[in-house]
Amino acid sequence: MERIDFDCLNRLAYKYGTPYYLMDGDVFLHNITSFKDVFVSKYPKIIVGYSFKTNYVPALCRIAKDAGCYAEVVSEMEYDLAKKIGFKSVIFNGPIKHDSIIWKALDEGAVVNLDSLYEVDSIIKYKQKRPNKEVTVGLRLNIDLTDSDGISKIQCGLRVGRFGFTKNVLVDVIHVLRKYGVRIVSLHGHTSSSDRAVANYGLIVTQMLSLCSELHLDDIDYFDVGGGFFGAAAKGIDVSDKPKYSDYADIILDTCLENEWFRKVQPNIVIEPGVSVVANVFSYVSKIFQTKEIAGQKFLSTDGTVFDVKPTLHNNNLPHTFFTKTVADDTYVASLVGSTCMEKDVILSNVRVPNSIKGGDYVKIDGVGAYTIVLTPTFINYLSPIVSIENSEEILVRRRQTLSDVTAVYNNI
Ligand SMILES: Cc1ncc(COP(=O)(O)O)c(C=O)c1O
Known part of the structure; x- marks a missing residue:
């Protein structure tokens, strides 16, 4: 600039x-590339899903697209915008998805992560109308982000987060989806915390891994740890005691690469940064x-x-x-x-x-x-x-x- x-x-x-x-697009590109590079240096199969909700200025999103990112969207508006900008690869999260947009996203090959039971019904209806089509979906796991002192790290100090399925419910959901011939290819564990601490990602990844191995989720292609990272602070903000991109890469990848299920299946790891790549x-x-x-x-x-x-x-x-x-x-x-x-x-x-x-x-x-x-x-x-x-x-x-x-x-x- x-x-x-x-x-x-x-x-x-x-x-x-x-x-x-x-707007300084060079800084944005540098942030995305540096974040991805620290992960790729430890494990090659890394996908960055840029979080549209954080800032969906089209010129900015186009930089993310050209850098090879997926669009991470959480609504019909964001989905349509991502397609208009030209994203071929879209991760569709969020708690409310009407049938029409879920079905359109599936037709167009998006990775759709389900958050609630009504979406499971929607997927079954979709599959029943297309018995010969291979239908794949993702599931969001509700993470218990209670630290070793018994303190909930969920954003705003909430005792529990409301997103995704608890493990018990997931057991039934997976059973039903499999019964209808729907493959589960993505597991999503995004959990917003107030402190954006590195240790939170240890909790997220451990719970995701234990579910994958217990329920034999061997079709998982997208092991999606979500966003909520720290980074990209403007000059003048004291970041001396804040986590760096490499700290997150270390905890996520060290935990994954030690795990037997992960080493066998070798899925893509998805990160969904927002604040941490766009704030500055x-x-x-x-x-x-x-x-x-x-x-x-x-x-x-x-x-x-x-x-x-x-x-x-x-x-x-x-x-x-x-x-x-x-x-x-x-x-x-x-x-x-x-x-x-x-x-x-x-x-x-x-x-x-x-x-x-x-x-x-x-x-x-x-x-x-x-x-x-x-x-x-x-x-x-x-x-x-x-x-x-x-x-x-x-x-x-x-x-x-x-x-x-x-x-x-x-x-x-
Ligand atoms: C599913 C999901 N992914 C990614 C993000 C991005 O989070 P942040 O901007 O804190 O990195 C959010 C934000 O709430 C989210 O809900």
């Missing part, structure tokens, strides 16, 4: 208006409109909004840089507040800002690639454009939304 300075941001602002996102791929640039002081509290008002950079409204200040026309060494403390006329629209809380900052300057927020653009509906403002800069070439991958875009889905307007 070209050197980011005031003049560069100002030039883009003049051309596209503010706020806007910057996007930044967000907005313009400062004014500085304010109210009852001793200093504010910088910008045309950006917190809903564009952290729609979950968490309290962490993301890495950021101010770009001022006039350079100053001195700083003062202020909060950066957004354009949506909501008190909670606080993008940065009590951070150091240059003394010289004034209207017309810029702020760039980094690390906004994951669960941002996909979670941002049209709220008060038009959706912002996305500009990708690769090898000094600038490409507008999304234009600013217009009123016609907003009204297109409404009748009688």
